[in-house]
Amino acid sequence: MDEIKTKESRPLELLAPAGSFEAFKAAVENGADAVYLGGKSFSARASAANFDLEELQKAIRYAHERQAKVYVTVNILIADQEFQELLDYLYTLHEIGVDAVIVQDVGVAELIHTILPEMETHASTQMTVNTSWGVQHLEALGFCRVVLARETSADEMKTIAAKTPLEIEVFVHGALCIGYSGQCLMSSFIGGRSGNRGTCAQPCRMTYQLVNEEKENLLIQKNTGEHLLSPRDLNLAEELAELKRIGIHSLKVEGRMKRPEYVATVIRLYKQAINRIEDQPEGGPLLTSEEHQELLQVFNRDFTSGYFRENLGAELMSYSRPNNRGTRLGRVVRLESGRLFIKLEAAIHPGDGIELWTGRGREGVTVGTIWRDKTEVEEGLHGETVQIEFSGIAHPGDRVFKTNDAVLMEKARESFQEGREKRKSSLNMNLSGHKGDKLSLEVMEGERRVTVYSTSVAQKALKRPLTREYAFRQLGRLGTTPFWLDKLELEIDEGIMLPVSDLNEMRRLAVEELLQVKPRQRVDRQSYRQRVERWKHRQGEERASFQSMKSVIPQISVAVSNTETLQAALKGGASRVLVGGEHWRSQRGFSLEEIRISFESCRKLGIDCAWRLPRIINQAQSASLLEDLKRTAEWAKKPKLMVSNLGELELIRTVDEDWPFEVDYSLNVFNEASLAYFFRLGAKRVTLSPELHHEQLAHLAKWPGVELLAFGDLEMMVSEYCPVGATLGGKKGEHCARTCVKEPHYLRDRMRYDFPVETDQECRMHLFNVKILNLYEELAQIRRMGISTVRLQLTRQTPGQVRQIVRLFSEAWDTINLGKKASWTSDEGMAELTSLFPEGFTKGHFFRGVL
Template structure:
C-alpha cells in the first residue's frame, strides 16, 4: 500500500477519511488505507443508533490508529442543551486526554466553549452547520475552526472559488448516502416523529413512499411509473472525480457510512485508496482515466448502491439525483429468468453467481430475496456461474421468464473484505530500516529508522565469541523481522558485526521490542493541558458567560426600551410578525403589529417582495410607528449571496434602513462586511439551542435571537433568562429545504429542457402513507420547501411564556393570506397583552380562540416540541 507524503507539511497532500460505527469497521478503515477515521462516542453524536465507542474503546482505537499514523476525529455534531453541558465538559476533556486528533462540531455554543476552554483541541465545522459560501467559511474561521465540511450542495465552481479564499482545510463527502435536505436544516423526522436529526436520531422519513398530489388532491404521477420514493436520493460516488476535487481545493475526501457494515467500509476505502494514490502519484495515465478498474467499479456497486450520483458537483441533476424505485441497496444486475420450473429457476447470467450470494427476483408483484444455496449447470453442481452461462438455482417463489434478477450480496467480495481486517492479518505497515553493529566483548547497537524518526538501542550484555553458530544476516533478519501486529515491516537490514560473534536470541528480541516501543512513543509526544488547568479555564468561561448575561439584562433595564417592558402596552413590540410580501406587511400593520419581519423566501406561488416593495414596506412601518426587519432567505449560494450583497449595499444607504434578520452564518458575515454596526437579528434556522449560542450572537451585537423550534418549555425557560430571545409560537413549520424540487423534476418537462415551472400553475403536496398532505413551496431559486401539515399554535401557552420572561414571540405567517394575517395578529396581540399583564385565559376563552383560529387554518394545529422536546 503506497503512502504519498507531503514532505513540507509532514502529511498527505489529500486525506482519505473513513467512517466507523464499530471497532470492526474502524479496523477495516485503517487496514484498507484510510488516513483518518471519524467516529462517535456513546454520547453527543449524529448517529445515535450506531454501535459507537465508549471511552475505553476510544483509547484502544486511538492507540491503534496512531501507531499506524492514522488520525481519529470524534463527532460531537449535535445540538446540545444547557443541562447537558456538565457531562459535555468531562467528555471533551476525556477525548483530549485520550489523544483524539479533532472534534467535529455542529453547535455554535459548543464551538465557542471549546475555543475558550480548550483551544489546543482541533475543531472541524460539521456539514450540519450548513456552510456553503465564502461568507459562511469566514464565520467559522472567526470561531477558530481548522476545517470546514462543506454542504453536499456545493458545486465544483463554488468549491474552487471558496477554497481559494480560505486557509481552512476543505472536507467534502465523496461516497455514500446523500441527504435530500441541506444538513442541519432538516426537521422532518423531528416534527412528524419526534426523532431529531439535529440530535442524531433521524428516522429517515425521506426514504419512505410518497405521492405527489395537486390542488384537487389527485396523484399526478399515478401513470408515470417512476416509483414512489419521491424524496430518496441516490448515493454519492466520486471515485472517478478525485482529480477534479483536487483541482477544486478539496483536502479531505469523506466517505459516509457510520451505520454501514465493516465489509462496506473495507471495500470502499480500499478502492478509494487506490484511486487517490493514482491521482497523487502524478504519473501519466496512458488511458487518460481515473485509475479505477472496471472490477472495482462493479465492487462499489455490489457492496451498496441506490444508483450513483455526483449530486450538484457538475450541474443540477433534477430527477437524475433520485432513486425513485427503491430506497435501499440495488446490488448489481445478475441476469434474467429464462424459465421457472417447479422449485427451480433458470437464469441467464450477466455477472458471477456463487453459493452464498444473496439475490432478489424482481417480479410484477414486487421483489423476493433469497440466499443461493447451490448452483447447477444442467445436472452438474458448480462452484461458480460466469457471465453468459445459463444456470439453475432453487427458488420456491413465483416468477416469470424475463423477470430481472439482481445480486444484492456477493459472498466472495464480503470474504475478501473480511480478510483485510481480520485479527492477526494486519496489513497496514510501513517500511522499517535497521542496522545492527558491534564487536565481541561489547554491547551490540541496534538502530532503527522510521522515516525521519531514529532510535538507538544497546544490548543488555556484551556480544560473545560464537561456540557453534555465529550471527548471520538471514538469522538476524528473521528475528528482527518478527514485528507481529506492530505497524512495521522490516524492509532493510545492515549487519555490521565482527565475524564469529553471537548474541542470545532473547537479547535480540528484547532489543527489537525496545526499538519499536521507542519509535512509537517518540511519534506521539506532546504537552498536555492538565485537568486542573482545564477546570480552571471552564470555571472562568462559565463565570464570564454569567457576567455577560447579567450585564446585558442590566443594560436592557437601564436603557428602558419599550420592548423590554412587561405590560400590555408593550405587547406589540414584543410580537414579531414574519410575512413574505407587501400585502402581508399592510395586513399586519392594520391589525396593530409593530414589529414586521418582511421578505425571506420569494415564492413562485405569489408575488414576493421586490426592491421597491421592501422600500415601501419599510416606509409603511415607519409611518405607523413600527419596526421593520429585512429577513434574508434560509439558504443562499455563492451567486445568490453576491446578488443579495449588491441589494444590501443599496439598502445600507437608506436613512430609515431596516434591521437585518439572518438565517445562516454566511449571511451574518456578509452583513457585517457591509456595515459592522448594522443592527441584525438571528433567525431560528441557525439552530440556537443553548445559552452559549445565545451569548455568541449577542456578543456580536445581535438585537434579537429566535430560538430553535426543537426546544421544550424547560429549555425555553432557561434561555429566556437571556435578553432579546424570541420564541416561535404560531405558524408554518418548515421541515425541509432542498435544491431538489420534486414538482419540477417529475412534471417540469424532459431532461435537458428548461423547466416549465408547474409549481406556478397550482399548489402541490406530498402525501405520506398515513394520507397526510405536506405542502410544497418552490422559491424563485427553484428550491423546494416542505412544510408540516399542521401549523404550530402555542396560543394557550402564552401565559406560561410570559411568566418565563420570554422577551418576544413570533408569528410565522409568510405563507398566510392577508385575511389570515390580520385575524391571527389581532388574536395574538390581545392574548400576549393579557399574558404580560398576568391575566390568564379561562378554558372557555382559550377554546373560543382556538375555534376562531381553526376556522382560518382548517389543516389543524400542533404544539410541536413545546412539551415533548428532542432531548431524551
C-alpha cells in the first residue's frame, strides 16, 4: 500500500511526441513534462523528420532550461552489423544529457545496463509487456520504466502498478495499433517494411473484405465499411484522475508523425485536464465541451477508450475511413451559381478546410470568402446559413465536415512562435547591501538559489536614488529567457545608487548560472571504451564456450496444436515436437492432461518434446497458467517449456528457478546480444526472428542451439479485436454467436489476396500470411550455415498434410546431414509440397531481409 500511496502522490508526467524541432517546441511550450523523439538512427518512426545531433543538443538544452525531460527512442530491433554505430550513438546520447532511452531489443537493454548503467532505460510498448510478471523481468533487466501494451485494462494496470517499483507509462491519446505492438509482422511480410525496424507501412489502414471459403463478402449487406483493421483514435482525457489513482506515472500522447499544431493543441488540453484533477474531487469533467470539440477538431478517426474498460468490439473501430474525420459543420442547403449554401451547426472561418460527404464520395475544399445573404462576413456562426465559393457537385442534405480549423491552427502556432515563448519559471530576487560595498543579488527559482555581486560599490545618489520600482524594471528585463520576475525585495541603504550597467550585468550573470544544467554523473570516453571492450570480450568468450559444448543433434522440429496432428507428425518421422501454443476455436486443442500424456509417450519413443506457451496472455490468464505450471511441476518429470513472452519466463521461475526452457520466435531475437542474453539465463534453445535474412542467420548460426522457422504459417498479427465476432457476432452486450467456429474466414485485401483468420479460445484474432513459408529448397544452404534445427510450424494443417510435410522435410534433412548434399535435389519434394498448397509459397525474409 505504501508503494501505491507514493505513486499516487507523485505528479503525473505528460509525455509528448515530437517528430521535428517545431513539434518539440510546441510540446514544451504547451506544458509537456517530457518529450520523446527519435534521432536519425534506430527510431521506430523512421519516416518522421527526426533529429540530427545538433538538433538533439538544442532540444535538450531548451527542455532542461524549462525543467522538461527528453527521452530518445532506440526502440527497434538492432542488427549485429549496426552495433558499433549503436555503441557510439549511446555514448553520444549520454554525453549530451539525454534523460532516458526507450528500448525494444532485450539485447540492447542488457548491453546498456552493462556498459552504461548511468543511462536510464524505458521499456518500449514494442516489448509486448502486459502483466506484472513481464514487468518483473524488465526490472531485473535494469529498466526503470515500462510502457505497457495498449491492450492493458484499468484493472490490470492497477494490479501491475501495485506490484512493481518501476514507473508505469501508458498511452492516453492518439492512433492505436490494432495488433499487439512488437508482434505485428504484417507490413514486414507484405512489403518488407518492418514495424520492428521502424518502417511500418500501416497496412491495417487499408481496405479489406471479410470472406468465407467460397470467397463471398460476408458484410456486403451490412454496409459496415471496408476498413476492417482500422481502429479509432484513443482518448482518455476524462480518465486521467483514475490513471493517477491507479498509480500510473506517465501519460503518453502518440503522434511523432503529426504536425506541430496537433501536438500543441493536444498537449495544451491534456495539461489543463491534469491541472484540474485536484479541483474535481467528485470526479467531474476535466475538459469543457468546447475543449473536447478542440480535441476532435485537431484530428480524430472518432474516439475510443480502447481497452481501458472492456473490449469494445466494433465500437473500437473506424470502419468507414482510416483518416481524419473532422467535426460536423452542417448540411448543404443548395448549390447555386458557383455558391454553396450551408446551414451551419458550428462556426466557419476563411481558411478552414471542409469536406462534403456526397453520394459520389468525399470532396474537400478550403474556405475562401464567406457571405451571409449578400454581405461578405469574417465568420459564420451556428444556426446561420452562409455561402462559400464551390465548383464541385453537391446536393441538398449532403453532410459537411470541418477537417481543418484555421482559428485553432493559428492559436496553436502562436504558442510556439519564435520570440513568443510562454513557458517560463518565476524568480524571486533579493537585492541587498550598503553604501561603499558591492550589492548582492540573491535569485531563487523554486529550491535553487544563486548569488551574484555588483561590479561597482554602491554610492550616495546625487540625483536618482535606487528605488524598488526602478530595480524591478531593470532586473525584470528577462526577454526570451525561460524566466519572469515575480517578487523583488530590497534591503539596501536609503539614498544610494548603482549604475544601470551593473544591474543588467547582475541579472545576466544570475540567469547564466540558473541556465547551467546541474551536471549528472558522466562517464568519460576512455572508461566507456574499456567497458565496451569488456562487453565484447565477454560475448566472444560466451560464444566460444557455447561452441565448445556438445553440438546439437540436427533435428526437424514440428509445432502441432492437437493430439491428432501430433500423431501425424510422429508417423511422418518427427524427432522433435512442440505441443500446445494457441488453442484455436476452430479445432480441439491440447488439454493439460493430454500434454502430460504426450510428453510421456514422446519420452518412451526417444522423441524430444517441448510445451509451447501462448505468445499473448493477460494478467488473469497468467495467474491461471501459473496454477497449471504448479500442477505440472508435480509430474514425474517436468516437461521442457518454450516461452513466448518475458512474463512467461518469470512465471516458470516462480515455480522452479531451474525449470528447463526454450525461447520462441515471438521474443524477436534478432542479434547476438539477445541470443547471448537468453542463453545466459539458461535457455536450451532459441528460435530466431523470422525477419532475419540468410547472411544474418549465418552469423547467428555460430551459436549452437538456434532454431529456424523453415515451413508453415507465418502469423502476421495477434489482436484482442476479432473482426468476425465484431461484425457478425451479434450486437454489443449480447453473447457472441460463435460465428468463427462455423466456417473458415479470411480478410481479402484490395489486391484480392485472402489472409486466413483464426480465433483462439480467448477470442483473440490471429491473422496469417496468404502464402506458406517454405525454405525446403534452401535446406542444404541452411545446414551449411551451421543451423541444426529447423522448425515446421504446422498448427493449422490437417493430420494428412502434417504427416506428408514432416516426411518430406525429415527425409531431406537426414540426407543432407548424412553428407549427401550433392545427391539431394529439392525437385520431387517441391512438387509434392506444391500439390498440397497450390496457392504457392514465400521464402519470407530469407533473401530479402527487412528495411
